[in-house]
Amino acid sequence: MLGIIGGRIYDPQNGRDGEIGDIWVRDGRVVTAQEIDRERAQIIDATGMVIMPGGVDIHSHIVGAKVNSGRKLRPEDHRGHERARVGNLRSGVEGTVPTTHVTGYLYSEMGYTTVMEAATAPLVARHTHEELEDMPNLDKGVFITMGNNHFIMECIRDQQYERARDYVAWLLGASKGYAIKIVNPGGVENWKWGRNVGELDDEVIGYEGVTPRQIVQTLARINDDLGLPHVPHIHGINLGKSTSARTTVETIAALEGRRAHFCHLQFLSYGAGKGGVHRSEAAQVAEAVNAHPNVTVDIGQVIFGSTTTMTSDGPLQFSLHQTTGNKWVNDDVESESGGGIVPIAYKAANPINATMWLAGLELFLLIDDPWRVFLTTDHPNGGPFTRYPQVIRLLMDRGYREEMFAGINARARKGALLPELEREYSLRDIAIITRAGPARVLGLRNKGHLGVGAAADIAVYRDLADREAMFARPAYVFKGGELVARDGKVVAELPGRTLYVAPAYDKSIEAEVDEYFKRAYTLSLASYSVLGESVRGAERVECGARS
Amino acid sequence: MSTIVEPVTCSFCGCVCDDLSAEVDNSRIVRVRGACSSGLGMFTGYDPAPRKPTVDGQEVTWEEAVAEAAAILKGAHSPLIYGLSSTASEAQRKAVELADRIGAVIDSTSSVCHGPSGLAMQAVGEPTCTLGEIRDRADLIVFWGCNPDASHLRHFARFSLTPKGALTTNGRQDRTVYVVDVRPTGTTKRADHFLQVDVGSDFEVLTTLRLLVRGKEPDVESVGGIPVADLAELAQRLKSCRFGVAFMGMGLTMTAARQLNVAELFTLVSELNQYTRFSVMPMRGHGNVAGADQVLSWTTGYPFAVSFARGYPQFSPGEFSAVDMLVRQATDAALIIASDPGAHFPRAAAQYLSEIPTIVLDHAESVTASHAQVVFPTAVYGVDASGTAYRMDNIPIPLHKVIETERVTDEDVLQRIIEAVQ
Numbered sequence: 001m002l003g004i005i006g007g008r009i010y011d012p013q014n015g016r017d018g019e020i021g022d023i024w025v026r027d028g029r030v031v032t033a034q035e036i037d038r039e040r041a042q043i044i045d046a047t048g049m050v051i052m053p054g055g056v057d058i059h060s061h062i063v064g065a066k067v068n069s070g071r072k073l074r075p076e077d078h079r080g081h082e083r084a085r086v087g088n089l090r091s092g093v094e095g096t097v098p099t100t101h102v103t104g105y106l107y108s109e110m111g112y113t114t115v116m117e118a119a120t121a122p123l124v125a126r127h128t129h130e131e132l133e134d135m136p137n138l139d140k141g142v143f144i145t146m147g148n149n150h151f152i153m154e155c156i157r158d159q160q161y162e163r164a165r166d167y168v169a170w171l172l173g174a175s176k177g178y179a180i181k182i183v184n185p186g187g188v189e190n191w192k193w194g195r196n197v198g199e200l201d202d203e204v205i206g207y208e209g210v211t212p213r214q215i216v217q218t219l220a221r222i223n224d225d226l227g228l229p230h231v232p233h234i235h236g237i238n239l240g241k242s243t244s245a246r247t248t249v250e251t252i253a254a255l256e257g258r259r260a261h262f263c264h265l266q267f268l269s270y271g272a273g274k275g276g277v278h279r280s281e282a283a284q285v286a287e288a289v290n291a292h293p294n295v296t297v298d299i300g301q302v303i304f305g306s307t308t309t310m311t312s313d314g315p316l317q318f319s320l321h322q323t324t325g326n327k328w329v330n331d332d333v334e335s336e337s338g339g340g341i342v343p344i345a346y347k348a349a350n351p352i353n354a355t356m357w358l359a360g361l362e363l364f365l366l367i368d369d370p371w372r373v374f375l376t377t378d379h380p381n382g383g384p385f386t387r388y389p390q391v392i393r394l395l396m397d398r399g400y401r402e403e404m405f406a407g408i409n410a411r412a413r414k415g416a417l418l419p420e421l422e423r424e425y426s427l428r429d430i431a432i433i434t435r436a437g438p439a440r441v442l443g444l445r446n447k448g449h450l451g452v453g454a455a456a457d458i459a460v461y462r463d464l465a466d467r468e469a470m471f472a473r474p475a476y477v478f479k480g481g482e483l484v485a486r487d488g489k490v491v492a493e494l495p496g497r498t499l500y501v502a503p504a505y506d507k508s509i510e511a512e513v514d515e516y517f518k519r520a521y522t523l524s525l526a527s528y529s530v531l532g533e534s535v536r537g538a539e540r541v542e543c544g545a546r547s
Numbered sequence: 548m549s550t551i552v553e554p555v556t557c558s559f560c561g562c563v564c565d566d567l568s569a570e571v572d573n574s575r576i577v578r579v580r581g582a583c584s585s586g587l588g589m590f591t592g593y594d595p596a597p598r599k600p601t602v603d604g605q606e607v608t609w610e611e612a613v614a615e616a617a618a619i620l621k622g623a624h625s626p627l628i629y630g631l632s633s634t635a636s637e638a639q640r641k642a643v644e645l646a647d648r649i650g651a652v653i654d655s656t657s658s659v660c661h662g663p664s665g666l667a668m669q670a671v672g673e674p675t676c677t678l679g680e681i682r683d684r685a686d687l688i689v690f691w692g693c694n695p696d697a698s699h700l701r702h703f704a705r706f707s708l709t710p711k712g713a714l715t716t717n718g719r720q721d722r723t724v725y726v727v728d729v730r731p732t733g734t735t736k737r738a739d740h741f742l743q744v745d746v747g748s749d750f751e752v753l754t755t756l757r758l759l760v761r762g763k764e765p766d767v768e769s770v771g772g773i774p775v776a777d778l779a780e781l782a783q784r785l786k787s788c789r790f791g792v793a794f795m796g797m798g799l800t801m802t803a804a805r806q807l808n809v810a811e812l813f814t815l816v817s818e819l820n821q822y823t824r825f826s827v828m829p830m831r832g833h834g835n836v837a838g839a840d841q842v843l844s845w846t847t848g849y850p851f852a853v854s855f856a857r858g859y860p861q862f863s864p865g866e867f868s869a870v871d872m873l874v875r876q877a878t879d880a881a882l883i884i885a886s887d888p889g890a891h892f893p894r895a896a897a898q899y900l901s902e903i904p905t906i907v908l909d910h911a912e913s914v915t916a917s918h919a920q921v922v923f924p925t926a927v928y929g930v931d932a933s934g935t936a937y938r939m940d941n942i943p944i945p946l947h948k949v950i951e952t953e954r955v956t957d958e959d960v961l962q963r964i965i966e967a968v969q
Contacts, residue, residue, distance in 0.1 A: 073669055085648075085859065090846070097848075100845045127841065321672070330676070331675055331676060332680045342672075
């Protein structure tokens, strides 16, 4: 039993906006004061401190084949960022692609308790789950890439909607995934021919009549029909290109009112500028988001410094390699996906990088409803998640924003919207964009809030004027009521859970998949599926029709 | 009475074939359908009789053996953990945990095999793909310094030469096959073109190909024993194929220039993607050596040759690789998992290994085990234990328990040692 008393509670889900109060915990859950024997409870005096639910990261690349290739690729990123073994905690490396245990520790040290792995090809989901078992202190879920899946594209071509729906349901269970992920729909498949898509109505090579638009529409409909806890999680076409803002707005419209989440929107909010340097079209994209309440977004804010880009967007990664000349990993995945990795350095003095930085902040400040915009860096693509506290300060502190703005490339500064945007986020806003909002759109009913019955995932911060310092080193972090970090240092290792869905489907799809596997894959269905297998800490989340 | 067990997965080599079935009679595997001759021996040659662990050649209880192993490791200043490539990833994870706890150096057989491919990847990247992409799309196959005809017996039939795929509907006819090697092999007999390169000249040939791909003409008649005209023809094919793949082996990694050879090939393949789509794939040898790279990378950030001596992972091939640790006599106790360095390492390394306290986890009575203080006769993953192996294209594949025995797994033994050293 635990009581955190006398702190200012920010729990937007339950309408608490900084009033002083107590949080009581028993058996890993938030309970009422009446359910606690105060004599036996551990009491934390949070006087003068800020209490929030544990952070919820809706989009981060933390485990799996691509992330691990990124680790192997970058010894230069690890050196100087080693983390020594302390007691029974593991050693490892930090940097932009931290080792698995250390990733769990670093999130704990920042007050986060739930993180979603943003993209796994189902073919290598078994690897992802092995790594997740080695990632303590976090509850996790895995988004399964489906935007270039051959079976789904065949169904779309042959106008067999129900077959596609049953396959998606089967696939989520077979990979123990949490959500449908779409990455550059059709473009990753076309990359296998050395091409890409540029428009929503471009055709996918080899799939007559199948287009990015149809892939998005079909998967959005399936998501609703299956009643998945999350919405389809979309990385659209043209990421990084000067046509991206236009096609992002078109993709939002193409949903025709269906719910969807657009990830790392910053990377998809550019227009053509002078001399081949993109301009920020944050205003145009934010307007579309504001006008479509069916849409949520996360930003993928760029942090100045070195990082490692890694996406399932194969053609994007090749073009990054061509642009930067940096080393390049590509990995085409049979019948379903692809991906690549390129190290990069974002520099304030570079006009393109500075514009990316601006676009992210402008989106944060121009999207009106904090319940629909969430804090991410698309770790590690925009920068490592360990820099979230800096982004929080940029959002809460206009003076700091102006100071950084003055230091960026002059061409990027010229005509920029940012200086006109006076908005400063409040602590309530921060609690929404880092906790309550992502938990709500992920369908995690017991997370992102501190009402009775909620998971006792709790972060307690000292109320410092320097918001970066405040959010970098929480005084206390509890996972399921257990203290896991104190004063910004991890103190305990607890096994985390892996949340997954297994929606119902018409069983006749299994025989079809069995036949399909024989022609489409070089391994057996039994090797592919992890459905019937035990994954340590796996916990099924129920699906239900959406209201 | 015999029973048929399926599915069965073979983890003998990096193909990790998962389409086998076994006939089991009286707790012995008598036949395996679908297995190649290399893989077959792993199953039918396995004696499942219970064996006890030994300390100094005397049979002891498991508890006594664990206590002795823990005492050796705790008493060592610089323990070495080596092997890993023929065990499951579940055991590899335990091995790293143990190394972290006791401040050991940990290394896999990668360091004497495709370690240089890892270094090349770290230097220039690696455009690759899964084996199904190759089966379905590749119309140009290059085998460079490798001989799958002897090392990966089902590779041709399942992935690279004869199977019919989505775009390779006519199988072998739809593929043009080149081999570059220093001598004719079984693989060269299956190729359309064999370019015989002088020993030690791969780097020059690869550089010349990069020139030719860029449209430049070297002013010599031949390079590395190969007429430039033949290389020009190959360069043209490399650029104009639909989807090409270069499989490479120890002919590049373990000859002069090592990782520089490999980096030159990886760079060539990267550059070819400006013209068409091209991938490269190291022909990983042992069944789960790719898994050892994976597990070490997610737990330490580095694929092999890692030291925990300072309390955190440090990577230094040539320093923390097992052969170098032994030749320099920089270790004073060794834990060997599913590998036989005593039989395969250079003489000075094997000699020193036989002189220091050694613990062996292996199903086989290896040369290393014959010199070891503590021997744990463990189960074989995929035969009498279940686990996970990573295929050469890094796809994880489950290994199934085919027969029930009383053998303990590597994972169990390592867990007990972890508990005993605390």
